[in-house]
């Protein structure tokens with residue numbers, strides 16, 4: 401089967417600052433939320449390699465950019481590490497060494513014909529702001545973040561045209577305050593909802609600042625909505641899917657795209673004592689500053705069924721009050737990561753967006769496949785033959801292109817990740833890259849078979865599966 405790829409369709413790749421840079425040049429006090437978490441009892445270093453080295457992008461980025469040009473990536477997405485951008489977060493004293501590094505990366509990308517896309521926060525909230533203000537619980541942190549964004553826009557906005565406020569803004573507080581799985585391990589559902597709200601408000605305020613600067617680009621946010629599939633067509637299973645979608649997806653989609661929260665969500669928050677008490681002025685800012693576009697990260701489907709147990713009075717709120725996970729018999733799994741593989745999510749999510757947010761322009765900001773022990777797939781010349789990744793990308797892209805053909809306003813696909821990189825879950829254990837980082841050979845870069853395949857896809861603009 402062949403699919404033609406529209407001429408201007410973005411075909412790029414993504415990573416983030418923390419997952420690639422390494423700590424070289426990092427100054428005292430520049431820890432991020434992720435550094436703090438990794439240094440807590442839950443860290444996992446892989447064979448001695450962790451975020452301290454990462455891919456050493458800080459020094460080896462020229463090699464990576466040359467490879468991006470060789471593969472003909474149209475765009476590359478990364479982040480600026482907020483925790484490294486300042487030496488003093490309150491008085492906004494810029495770390496000029498780090499800021500210069502960002503300049504150098506942007507200039508190198510542009511010189512290589514690769515458009516940069518920059519995210520302002522990919523889980524890189526400064527630990528200092530977490531300790532002092534309880535992170536996104538505080539309006540002061542919103543103020544400091546907006547000031548950070550303004551400095552960044554003024555410095556790089558002449559060259560960078562695509563900006564994102566957050567990568568997956570729901571993730572940290574879900575792990576910390578709903579599930580209490582991560583540092584600082586505090587179960588607090590009201591705080592979960594407050595962080596959701598404050599990141600939405602921060603996005604709107606950053607968009608307002610960007611527009612006031614009259615720059616020639618656009619600002620959005622990268623969300624990780626999960627395509628929700630109910631176990632059956634029964635009313636109870638459908639309701640479970642509806643609530644999951646409301647609490648994990650629409651909680652960001654509606655205010656960011658339509659400028660208003662769904663009435664049902666407000667009601668549900670009040671009923672469950674997780675309401676975030678916005679002021680009329682804050683709601684107006686959200687209404688006036690909706691996103692220019694969105695990045696959508698897609699990896700796996702979410703399958704739910706109705707909740708069998710009644711929520712006991714006094715139990716802390718959790719969205720699973722309304723649903724249970726459903727384990728689909730016979731599902732195809734990526735056993736390295738424990739995620740279901742279901743390429744149809746790409747088409748279904750595109751249709752969901754078309755139906756619910758018809759005016760929204762978006763792109764897939766992440767999709768990809770992590771695999772353990774990839775070195776087992778090296779051929780005699782030492783090249784990793786990652787046919788499983790080629791198959792994964794091809795299948796997912798085919799569903800996306802089908803949706804584009806039917807009018808979905810999706811402008812591109814960014815693969816996670818360009819090179820292998822450090823995962824916040826397991827350091828280097830799962831490899832996602834088109835390009836191998838050979839840990840045993842001085843972090844040598846080597847294209848995998850998928851890199852050559854992706855290159856042909858980009859140059860020929862035809863997907864054959």
Ligand code: BG6
Pocket residue numbers: 416419567568624697737766770816822823824825826830
């Ligand atoms: C995305 C994140 O959700 O998933 C990335 O934006 C992350 O930062 C990627 O690396 C893959 O997940 P993981 O946990 O396997 O690294």
